[in-house]
Amino acid sequence: MSAGERLPGAPVPMEYWDGAGVRIAGDRWGDPGGPLVILQHGGGQTRHAWRGVGETLGDAGYNAVAIDARGHGDTPWAADGNYDRDIMIEDLALVVGQLDAGQPIRVGATMGGNTSLVGASMGGNTSLAALGEGRIEGRALVLVDIAPRIRASGTKKIGQFMSQKPNGFDSLEEVSDAIANYQPHRTRPRSLDGLAKNIRLGADGRYYWHWDPAYRKRPFMTREEIRVRTRRLEECARNLTLPTLLVRGGLSDVLDEAGAQAFLALVPQAEYVNVKDAAHMVAGDRNDIFGDRVIEFLNRVAPPPPPTPPTTTPPPT
Numbered sequence: 001m002s003a004g005e006r007l008p009g010a011p012v013p014m015e016y017w018d019g020a021g022v023r024i025a026g027d028r029w030g031d032p033g034g035p036l037v038i039l040q041h042g043g044g045q046t047r048h049a050w051r052g053v054g055e056t057l058g059d060a061g062y063n064a065v066a067i068d069a070r071g072h073g074d075t076p077w078a079a080d081g082n083y084d085r086d087i088m089i090e091d092l093a094l095v096v097g098q099l100d101a102g103q104p105i106r107v108g109a110t111m112g113g114n115t116s117l118v119g120a121s122m123g124g125n126t127s128l129a130a131l132g133e134g135r136i137e138g139r140a141l142v143l144v145d146i147a148p149r150i151r152a153s154g155t156k157k158i159g160q161f162m163s164q165k166p167n168g169f170d171s172l173e174e175v176s177d178a179i180a181n182y183q184p185h186r187t188r189p190r191s192l193d194g195l196a197k198n199i200r201l202g203a204d205g206r207y208y209w210h211w212d213p214a215y216r217k218r219p220f221m222t223r224e225e226i227r228v229r230t231r232r233l234e235e236c237a238r239n240l241t242l243p244t245l246l247v248r249g250g251l252s253d254v255l256d257e258a259g260a261q262a263f264l265a266l267v268p269q270a271e272y273v274n275v276k277d278a279a280h281m282v283a284g285d286r287n288d289i290f291g292d293r294v295i296e297f298l299n300r301v302a303p304p305p306p307p308t309p310p311t312t313t314p315p316p317t
C-alpha cells in the first residue's frame with residue numbers, strides 16, 4: 001500500500017532489494033565493484049535527499065546506494081504498521097547482505113565488512129544501532145545531525161510538520177507553503193516540479209505526503225522510554241571501533257553542541273564537523289560542504305581501489 005499515485009516526472013527507483021517483508025526501493029551510482037556506501041535518509045525524507053551526494057560518491061569510485069526506508073518514498077508501507085528501530089535494522093541488514101555479496105573480500109571482513117553507512121536522523125539511528133549491536137560489520141560510519149542525546153523540542157517540531165494535513169492538500173502551492181514555513185532558512189524554489197518526489201496524488205484528487213500515516217500515529221515516547229532509547233544508543237556508541245564522522249548542522253534544533261560533544265566523549269576516534277549555515281537537513285542545506293567533507297573522510301578511511309591502468313598492446317615488430 002502507498003499514499004497514492006506517483007506524480008508525473010517523479011523518478012522511478014533504479015533497483016529494489018528484499019527487506020523484512022517489504023521491497024526496499026533505491027538508487028545506485030558509481031562502480032558496482034567499488035566500496036559500498038549505503039545512504040539512509042531521515043524520517044519524512046526519501047532517497048532523493050542523497051542524490052547529489054550519491055552522484056559525487058559514484059564519481060569518486062564508490063558504489064553508492066540510497067534507499068527508501070519502509071513506509072517512505074517508493075518502498076511500500078508495512079502491512080502491520082511496524083516501523084520500530086529493530087525492524088529497520090533488519091531491513092538494512094538484509095539489503096547490506098544482498099549488496100555486500102558482490103563486493104571484493106577484504107582480509108578479516110564479515111558480512112557488511114566492506115560497507116560504509118551514512119545516515120541522517122532516523123537513518124543515522126538505524127546505522128548506529130546496527131553497527132553498535134553487531135548486526136552489521138561496517139567499514140566506516142557517518143552520522144548526520146543525530147546522536148544519542150537530542151533535543152525533544154526539535155523532534156517535536158518534525159513530528160508536527162509530518163502530522164499536518166492528514167486529509168491531504170488542495171494544491172501543490174499549499175504543499176510548497178508548508179515546506180517553506182518549516183524551512184524558512186532555505187530559498188524557496190521557483191518551480192513546484194521538485195515536489196513530485198515527495199507527494200502522491202490520492203484517488204480523491206488531493207495531494208498527500210509519501211509516507212505512511214502509521215509512521216506518525218505511533219504514541220509519543222514517555223520520559224522512561226526516552227531514557228531507555230538514549231541508554232541503548234549510548235551503549236551502541238561505546239561499542240563503535242570503526243572510523244566515525246559526526247556532522248552537525250550549526251542551525252539544527254535537533255542536535256545541539258552539547259549533544260554532539262557527549263557523543264564525541266563516547267567515541268574517542270570520532271571526527272567532527274559543524275556545518276554552520278545548515279539546519280537539521282544538512283545535506284539538503286549545504287550539499288557542497290557536506291559532500292566534500294564526506295568524500296574527504298571516506299577517501300582516508302575507506303578509499304576505493306586505484307583505477308586499473310589500461311592495457312596497451314605493443315606495436316608489431
